[in-house]
């Protein structure tokens with residue numbers, strides 16, 4: 001056993017150690033959890049569940065029964081299920097950084113996948129959604145995957161989570177399989193070979209909600225499933241092979257099924273504890289299906305993980321809030337950066353004025369079926385330093401401009417490929433490039449994309465700390 005986190009960083013001290021001077025100066029409770037106003041028992045809980053590399057098309061309610069996902073299918077029926085739900089990036093770390101901060105990935109400093117680049121480290125001056133909930137007296141916990149930097153300075157216990165049971169990047173190498181892995185549990189690294197990791201994460205989540213049943217909680221359950229390594233119970237894998245799927249696809253579907261079972265168990269626990277009516281449940285995947293494992297159904301979408309075609313960024317996204325959100329399919333455009341302001345508003349948490357968010361608060365639109373303001377949304381990712389001529393996209397209404405994906409390997413030269421233009425309403429599969437027929441629109445959208453790239457790149461390379469302390473209130 002090995003202690004990873006110094007005892008000074010254990011939960012009781014984490015709020016005092018929050019590095020965001022913006023937060024520290026803006027919120028009255030920033031001096032420590034013990035000084036926070038005792039929370040009202042009526043406050044709403046949040047359960048934010050994230051799958052890893054799960055395709056939109058992995059849900060049985062989307063794929064017509066290729067998979068078995070009864071818990072998620074039921075949750076979808078009880079939730080507002082978004083027809084236009086988007087991640088912030090087509091890969092893990094940047095998508096998560098944006099979800100946690102309400103800001104585009106580049107602005108958070110997280111643009112890479114591998115820690116040795118230094119570009120998976122969330123800027124120390126970023127404020128996370130966990131910072132906000134913790135400062136308001138919520139019990140905050142992360143169970144599962146943290147992919148926003150390694151080392152003590154980036155540790156989730158320093159980024160708003162008072163509890164952490166999972167794996168940081170320091171433990172990625174120790175995830176040999178879902179049956180042989182290490183987890184860090186409240187600062188202590190422990191190896192496990194006695195249970196399937198997805199089930200283990202579910203157990204930890206059930207334990208968290210039981211322990212915090214009497215106070216408001218914000219739990220982020222970040223499953224690793226169905227991300228590699230591909231392991232699942234043999235019997236389940238065989239059941240999908242018997243349906244004709246290749247080994248990788250059968251294994252992925254089995255991994256999804258175990259996760260679905262765990263989600264059902266956790267939601268059942270909310271019911272048993274009488275918390276379901278007072279808990280917002282969000283479910284999403286961080287990006288689309290992996291290009292390199294199996295060939296699985298993903299609705300009509302073009303592309304996969306790594307690409308900014310919809311196959312990489314259009315993800316399953318649903319929010320259940322009994323009595324407040326009307327269940328059913330919804331056409332509201334929602335993006336990962338919207339989750340922070342929307343969930344904060346739902347829980348009546350006032351945002352610090354200096355937070356420079358890219359997301360918008362959709363609460364009013366979702367609760368009252370109102371149209372949110374029109375806006376443009378942007379994406380970009382490549383392996384290596386960001387080169388915005390590669391694999392970038394912007395969405396403006398039904399129109400989507402794409403600077404094409406070239407490779408998932410490291411690149412060092414700008415792309416010379418011309419942008420493509422699609423109308424997603426008519427062509428959700430992005431098959432009909434309308435760029436040559438709409439040169440003015442392409443020029444306008446491409447110009448907006450370049451302006452966005454300039455803005456986020458300037459923010460990405462800002463000095464390491466303190467830059468946002470002087471940001472003017474919005």
Ligand SMILES: [Ca+2]
Nearest residue numbers: 052053092286
């Ligand atoms: Ca992922």
